[in-house]
Structure formats: C-alpha cells, structure tokens
Amino acid sequence: MALAYPQYNFICFDIFGTCSSLNNLRVLDEASNFSIFHGNICDAKAVRKCLVQHSVDAIVHFAAHSHVDLSFNSANTFCETNITGTVILLEAAREHGIKRFIHVSTDEVYGEVLPGATDHKETAPLHPTNPYSGSKAAADMMVCAFYKSFNLPIIIVRSNNVYGPNQFPEKIIPKFITLILRGDKVPLYGDGSYTRRYIYAGDVAEAFNTILHKGEVGQTYNIGTYDEVSNIEIVEKIVRAIGAKSSRHHHSTTEFDLAQHVHFTPNRPFMDSAYGVDFSKLRMLGWSPKTSFEDGLHLTVEWYRQFGEEWWGDISANLGAGEFKSHSPENLLEASLPINTNSLRSSSSPVDGNHPEIFKQDLV
Numbered sequence: 001m002a003l004a005y006p007q008y009n010f011i012c013f014d015i016f017g018t019c020s021s022l023n024n025l026r027v028l029d030e031a032s033n034f035s036i037f038h039g040n041i042c043d044a045k046a047v048r049k050c051l052v053q054h055s056v057d058a059i060v061h062f063a064a065h066s067h068v069d070l071s072f073n074s075a076n077t078f079c080e081t082n083i084t085g086t087v088i089l090l091e092a093a094r095e096h097g098i099k100r101f102i103h104v105s106t107d108e109v110y111g112e113v114l115p116g117a118t119d120h121k122e123t124a125p126l127h128p129t130n131p132y133s134g135s136k137a138a139a140d141m142m143v144c145a146f147y148k149s150f151n152l153p154i155i156i157v158r159s160n161n162v163y164g165p166n167q168f169p170e171k172i173i174p175k176f177i178t179l180i181l182r183g184d185k186v187p188l189y190g191d192g193s194y195t196r197r198y199i200y201a202g203d204v205a206e207a208f209n210t211i212l213h214k215g216e217v218g219q220t221y222n223i224g225t226y227d228e229v230s231n232i233e234i235v236e237k238i239v240r241a242i243g244a245k246s247s248r249h250h251h252s253t254t255e256f257d258l259a260q261h262v263h264f265t266p267n268r269p270f271m272d273s274a275y276g277v278d279f280s281k282l283r284m285l286g287w288s289p290k291t292s293f294e295d296g297l298h299l300t301v302e303w304y305r306q307f308g309e310e311w312w313g314d315i316s317a318n319l320g321a322g323e324f325k326s327h328s329p330e331n332l333l334e335a336s337l338p339i340n341t342n343s344l345r346s347s348s349s350p351v352d353g354n355h356p357e358i359f360k361q362d363l364v
C-alpha cells in the first residue's frame with residue numbers, strides 16, 4: 001500500500017516481537033512516505049506520541065499476539081495485548097479525533113462451522129473457543145462499544161487464515177515448508193483432519209485496500225475464500241509443490257509418503273474442526289480473492305526455498321509442536337514474547353528511552 005499510495009504517509013507502529021522481522025520492511029527502504037515507530041500498543045504514552053507526531057488520521061490495527069498454540073499457556077499475555085492494547089488504541093484514537101479505525105479481527109471469533117452448516121455472516125454471534133479467539137472477540141466487543149458510545153468511526157475485519165511469503169514460520173504453512181525443506185518431519189495434531197480456509201496475503205492486502213477506501217463506518221467485513229484444506233492435505237501439497245519446482249512442473253507427480261513426512265503429536269486442548277466465513281458483503285464492494293491455493297502455495301514455497309532460513313535468524317525453537325503445559329510462573333515467563341534481536345539491524349544510533357528509534361532513522 002505504501003508503494004501504491006505515495007500521497008499517503010504510512011507509519012508502522014510495532015513492538016517488533018519474535019514473529020516480526022525488519023527484513024520484511026526493507027522493500028520500503030527508499031519510500032519517503034513510510035516510517036517506523038517502535039512501540040507497544042499497551043503503552044498509552046507511546047501510542048499518543050505517535051498519533052500526534054505523525055498527525056495520524058487512520059489506524060489499521062493489526063498488532064496482536066496471534067498464535068493459537070501459545071495462547072493456551074499464556075492467556076493473560078494474550079488478553080493484555082489483544083484486549084487492553086486495543087482499548088488503549090481506541091481511547092487514544094478517540095482523543096485524537098481519528099477518522100477511521102479499522103480493527104483486524106479473525107474468523108476464529110465465530111467459532112467452528114460444523115459439516116453441512118452455512119458459513120458465518122458478519123451478523124453471526126461470536127463463539128470463541130480458545131484464549132486467542134476469546135481475546136480477539138473481547139476486543140471486537142470493545143470496538144463496537146466505542147462506536148456506539150463515542151461514535152468512533154470503526155470498521156471490523158474478520159479474515160480466514162492468511163499465508164504467503166514473509167510470514168514468520170510459527171504459522172502452519174511456513175512452518176511446514178521450512179521443516180520439509182530441511183528434510184524433517186512435520187508435527188500434526190490429532191489425526192490431521194482439521195480443515196482451515198487459507199487466503200493468499202496479496203489478496204488480503206487488496207481486501208484491506210478495498211475496505212479502507214470503500215468500507216462503511218460501523219460495519220464488519222469478512223475476508224474469505226473457499227480454499228479449504230486439512231492439515232494432512234497441506235503437508236501433501238507442500239511436498240508436491242517442492243517436488244514440482246525441481247521438476248519444473250506446476251503439478252508434480254512426486255509420491256507422497258505420509259510416514260516419511262509426518263509425526264502425529266498430542267492435540268491442542270481444544271481444536272475447532274473448521275472455519276468458514278461468508279464474504280458476499282465484501283464482494284459487493286468489488287473485492288474477490290484472485291490467487292488459487294495451488295498458485296499461492298507455489299509462490300510461497302519458492303520464497304521459503306530462496307530466503308526462509310536466512311530471513312529470521314535461528315528459528316529452530318519455533319518449528320516444534322505446541323506443548324500445552326499447565327500454568328506455572330516459569331511457563332508464563334517462557335511464553336512471553338521477547339524482542340526478536342535476530343531481526344534488528346545493528347546500529348549505534350541513540351535510543352529514545354526504551355524505544356529504539358534507530359528503526360526510524362535507519363529505514364525512512
């Protein structure tokens with residue numbers, strides 16, 4: 001978007017946690033309309049400073065703890081960032097007179113879609129089933145409350161699972177690609193039959209472009225696709241995509257041997273069987289997904305083959321299966337997400353309090 005809209009100034013406000021990498025922003029090194037503000041959305045002072053300093057008029061709120069597996073062991077951390085952080089942003093947005101507040105939620109807030117049931121429309125009740133989706137649903141409620149109480153010009157967006165190049169390999173598709181490229185087995189929960197719908201990151205970016213420019217205040221929009229695959233099918237498709245590239249055929253004839261690529265692991269405490277959203281409302285604004293799962297997966301596999309292992313620093317610790325421990329102070333500490341120092345550029349530039357504004361000076 002920053003490249004497509006040189007007339008807008010974009011500020012990336014981010015804590016740069018474990019799952020982020022400044023490498024993902026290098027494409028904007030030369031963009032004079034893009035800057036970085038290193039901050040925590042739970043830090044009201046930092047949020048206000050950013051809004052004032054950059055005369056912000058629209059917020060697209062992506063910041064979150066987003067990995068379901070981690071949420072089972074650290075529900076508190078998820079609530080702090082996803083709920084309290086959202087409320088701090090809402091309050092700052094209200095004070096600052098923001099013109100658009102786009103809150104990025106998830107399809108998971110609706111809960112699962114059972115076989116034969118219809119996809120969830122935006123008006124469906126929320127039935128979250130894990131601490132991550134519970135925290136996102138609670139944040140959605142606060143966003144609605146700020147719309148009703150204060151007329152804050154909000155829009156809520158709920159998307160299916162996103163995948164594509166540059167995604168931190170803790171999410172299933174990049175994690176599995178990385179493991180298979182390493183020649184390691186991938187961990188599969190339960191019997192691997194759970195399905196999810198996957199949407200390519202480029203299509204999601206286009207959806208946000210549409211919602212930002214054509215979305216109606218006070219509305220919720222689902223971003224969806226019909227590309228639904230089970231976890232086992234993902235492994236098979238990745239193995240074939242990796243084989244296809246080397247044989248220069250889009251559709252590979254590589255044999256898939258389950259035992260060679262998979263080890264089954266204990267399941268999450270709870271796992272929704274499937275999610276599905278009805279995205280006809282967003283279609284009415286002119287958006288529809290363009291990238292098939294086969295095409296998107298090939299692009300993604302190719303990106304990880306080229307860059308995956310070097311992009312993030314050492315990611316070995318993120319490639320295992322979730323371990324769903326009981327709560328103890330040690331486990332909570334372990335589960336909190338530190339800054340990803342692997343991804344930071346080295347710099348001797350001065351640091352403003354706790355906020356390494358080196359990022360801004362480095363990248364703008």
Ligand SMILES: NC(=O)c1ccc[n+]([C@@H]2O[C@H](COP(=O)([O-])OP(=O)(O)OC[C@H]3O[C@@H](n4cnc5c(N)ncnc54)[C@H](O)[C@@H]3O)[C@@H](O)[C@H]2O)c1
Nearest residue numbers: 014015016017020040041062063064066105106159161162
């Ligand atoms: N990835 C998906 O499949 C998916 C699907 C639907 C909705 N979403 C939602 O989209 C948003 C982005 O998801 P993602 O997968 O890119 O997540 P991610 O975990 O990969 O990235 C989240 C970003 O937020 C930043 N962040 C975390 N806590 C912060 C804090 N306290 N202050 C400032 N920045 C903070 C992180 O550093 C990171 O850059 C989330 O709100 C998530 O709930 C994601």
